[in-house]
Amino acid sequence: MKRKTLGLWALAGAMALLCVPADAQGPIRIGASLSLTGTYAKLGKNQHEGYQLCIKDLNAKGGVLGRKLEFVVYDDQSTPATAVRLYEKLITEDKVDGVMGPYSSPVSEAAANVTEKYKKIMVAPLAATTSIFRKGRKYIFMVISPAEGYLEGVVDMAAKRGLKTVAVVNEDTLFSKAAAAGAVELAKKKGMQVVFSEAYPKGNTDFSALLTKIKAANPDVVVAGTYFDDAVALTRQMKELNVNPKMYGVTVGGDLPQFYDTLKQNAEYIYGATQWEPTLPYPGNQEFFETYKKDFGHEPSYHSAAGYAGCLIYGEAVKRANSLDADKVREQLLKLETKTIFGDYKVDQDGFQLAHKMVTFQWQGEKKATVWPDELAQAKPRYPTPPWTQR
Amino acid sequence: MIAQVLISGVLSGALYAMVALGLALIYGVMRVINIAHGPLLMLGAYTTYFLYSRAGMNPFLTVPVAMAVLFVVGLLLQRTLVFRVVDAPELSSLLLTFGISIALVNLAQLAFTSDLRAVEFITGAWVVGGLALSKPRFIAFLFAAAVTTLAFLFLKFTRLGKAIRATSQSREVALVCGINVARIHLLTFGLASALAAGGGALLAVIVAIQPEMGGVWTFKSFLVIVLGGAGNYPGALFGGLLLGLVEQLASLFLTTQLSEVVAYLLLVVVLIVRPTGLLGGRST
Numbered sequence: 001m002k003r004k005t006l007g008l009w010a011l012a013g014a015m016a017l018l019c020v021p022a023d024a025q026g027p028i029r030i031g032a033s034l035s036l037t038g039t040y041a042k043l044g045k046n047q048h049e050g051y052q053l054c055i056k057d058l059n060a061k062g063g064v065l066g067r068k069l070e071f072v073v074y075d076d077q078s079t080p081a082t083a084v085r086l087y088e089k090l091i092t093e094d095k096v097d098g099v100m101g102p103y104s105s106p107v108s109e110a111a112a113n114v115t116e117k118y119k120k121i122m123v124a125p126l127a128a129t130t131s132i133f134r135k136g137r138k139y140i141f142m143v144i145s146p147a148e149g150y151l152e153g154v155v156d157m158a159a160k161r162g163l164k165t166v167a168v169v170n171e172d173t174l175f176s177k178a179a180a181a182g183a184v185e186l187a188k189k190k191g192m193q194v195v196f197s198e199a200y201p202k203g204n205t206d207f208s209a210l211l212t213k214i215k216a217a218n219p220d221v222v223v224a225g226t227y228f229d230d231a232v233a234l235t236r237q238m239k240e241l242n243v244n245p246k247m248y249g250v251t252v253g254g255d256l257p258q259f260y261d262t263l264k265q266n267a268e269y270i271y272g273a274t275q276w277e278p279t280l281p282y283p284g285n286q287e288f289f290e291t292y293k294k295d296f297g298h299e300p301s302y303h304s305a306a307g308y309a310g311c312l313i314y315g316e317a318v319k320r321a322n323s324l325d326a327d328k329v330r331e332q333l334l335k336l337e338t339k340t341i342f343g344d345y346k347v348d349q350d351g352f353q354l355a356h357k358m359v360t361f362q363w364q365g366e367k368k369a370t371v372w373p374d375e376l377a378q379a380k381p382r383y384p385t386p387p388w389t390q391r
Numbered sequence: 392m393i394a395q396v397l398i399s400g401v402l403s404g405a406l407y408a409m410v411a412l413g414l415a416l417i418y419g420v421m422r423v424i425n426i427a428h429g430p431l432l433m434l435g436a437y438t439t440y441f442l443y444s445r446a447g448m449n450p451f452l453t454v455p456v457a458m459a460v461l462f463v464v465g466l467l468l469q470r471t472l473v474f475r476v477v478d479a480p481e482l483s484s485l486l487l488t489f490g491i492s493i494a495l496v497n498l499a500q501l502a503f504t505s506d507l508r509a510v511e512f513i514t515g516a517w518v519v520g521g522l523a524l525s526k527p528r529f530i531a532f533l534f535a536a537a538v539t540t541l542a543f544l545f546l547k548f549t550r551l552g553k554a555i556r557a558t559s560q561s562r563e564v565a566l567v568c569g570i571n572v573a574r575i576h577l578l579t580f581g582l583a584s585a586l587a588a589g590g591g592a593l594l595a596v597i598v599a600i601q602p603e604m605g606g607v608w609t610f611k612s613f614l615v616i617v618l619g620g621a622g623n624y625p626g627a628l629f630g631g632l633l634l635g636l637v638e639q640l641a642s643l644f645l646t647t648q649l650s651e652v653v654a655y656l657l658l659v660v661v662l663i664v665r666p667t668g669l670l671g672g673r674s675t
Binding site (some may be wrong): 036037038039041042172198199200201203204205206207208209210212213215216228229232233236237239240241242258262263264266388389 | 392395396399403500505506507508509511514515516518523525526527528597598599601603607638639640641642643646647648650651
């Protein structure tokens with residue numbers, strides 16, 4: 001009889017242990033969908049590695065709220081529709097404690113509908129489109145500079161050199177469109193003339209006709225709102241069709257080491273914009289760069305750094321809120337002003353990024369040299385870009 | 392400007408024709424719509440990439456190698472899987488080849504990763520009187536034209552080619568005439584895969600290589616053979632050039648975004664007005 005009671009007690013005890021809410025002692029589980037395959041795979045993977053390094057560092061310091069962190073990551077294949085499904089799954093089935101943003105603006109825009117519905121905080125470190133944050137959403141936070149500012153450096157330098165005409169092309173997706181629109185607006189403001197402007201569909205590989213039209217318009221400057229594949233294809237075909245602007249700048253993709261690996265010397269003279277460079281004098285940046293290189297066997301891109309910083313910022317806000325409750329964390333994220341390895345963070349009431357700054361670089365002798373803004377510049381731009389036939 | 396665009400159209404059209412000829416062959420001979428045609432092309436492109444980057448081979452010389460490799464892959468696919476659906480309703484072959492296509496793309500992603508690869512071999516252009524002739528595209532064009540011509544000569548004059556055409560016209564009669572139809576099917580699939588691989592090998596020099604590059608080529612080849620007339624081999628050539636030109640002209644006079652819309656609208660119009668294709672259906 002006594003033994004039986006003991007057994008029952010033991011059983012009850014074991015059940016009680018099992019019934020303790022998992023979040024009281026288990027790790028904090030953060031869900032995210034990332035573009036691990038598909039068009040944005042290259043960039044999405046870097047972001048993923050940023051996330052991984054971030055929780056490694058946070059866990060090394062004892063985690064957050066006394067709990068370790070871990071990521072639950074799925075592959076959204078670079079498509080917004082898949083990401084929507086995955087965030088639903090993360091929140092309703094996996095019941096994660098928090099979420100982090102996916103890669104790219106179009107995917108974040110789609111995912112934000114889900115996270116808002118369930119009132120989940122989503123720090124979206126790789127969403128750069130202004131409109132995402134101007135829809136009255138309460139729980140989404142921006143880390144990087146908006147898309148509209150990507151081509152600012154190239155346009156500004158061109159205007160300073162007295163260049164008059166510019167052609168603007170872009171992939172017809174949310175981010176690239178905004179980058180192009182920002183360039184058009186800025187160019188007009190600086191008194192330049194936009195002589196050609198056209199969008200092309202995602203996945204386009206043949207730019208012959210588009211570039212033929214650009215060639216006929218003969219602009220001083222060509223700026224392109226691109227991702228990686230199209231930036232490469234566009235550049236190759238510019239050479240094939242002998243299109244020779246005095247300055248040529250692209251947006252995303254142009255800053256990846258693979259951009260140079262793929263195009264080799266044809267990448268020289270091309271301008272690109274970046275949210276971050278390992279050489280920028282931000283606190284902890286150097287160590288981040290070294291550790292990342294050691295852990296993943298390749299250099300980080302700004303996607304890595306933004307992922308890392310976004311995750312740190314979320315962690316910091318949770319710490320300050322001393323809770324995972326969405327409204328308390330939100331309050332902290334709105335108040336927070338900090339400087340990470342990625343630069344400044346401060347958002348307005350919409351969660352829109354105000355403090356972070358873009359830099360423009362140029363590929364010079366196999367390396368990216370920061371050429372804009374002046375206060376961060378390491379080198380003078382090599383200007384003008386020589387014609388393809390004379391390189 | 393129009394001349395420049397016409398050049399681009401013909402250059403890409405020859406590639407379309409070559410790749411689509413493979414799809415047309417399989418459809419003509421077996422009545423199988425091969426969704427895996429694009430992924431086979433992708434495998435051809437990877438063959439070229441690895442021969443170029445690992446063994447330092449001239450990418451244009453890898454074209455026959457890639458074709459040979461994919462010829463064997465094609466034989467294996469036909470021998471193990473596709474022969475099962477030859478006499479089944481067309482939906483079965485669609486589903487099967489769709490499955491093969493998904494499997495190939497994902498295997499490629501596993502084996503080669505989804506990193507973008509490029510064969511940076513010959514870049515740039517010959518500039519002649521204001522017109523630029525892209526070097527890689529022009530050489531690819533020459534190769535595509537040569538391979539397509541050889542394929543036509545093969546079909547037209549060799550015993551085997553005649554046997555393929557005979558099977559395409561009427562399997563029963565071919566069988567009665569003593570043609571080993573199963574063997575012809577096998578060869579056809581191999582040959583078609585080789586044509587896709589040739590296209591892939593040439594594309595490798597032009598565009599970036601990644602596991603999902605093939606998909607769009609399945610659709611384009613499909614468009615080409617419907618335009619030209621399904622199962623009609625010269626139709627593939629005609630359809631290919633037509634598609635190349637239509638795409639380029641549409642992006643010149645409209646926008647790049649509308650070029651595909653125009654191409655597929657053309658498809659709809661052709662299907663309504665001349666459902667057997669512009670050059671007529673399967674030639675008998």
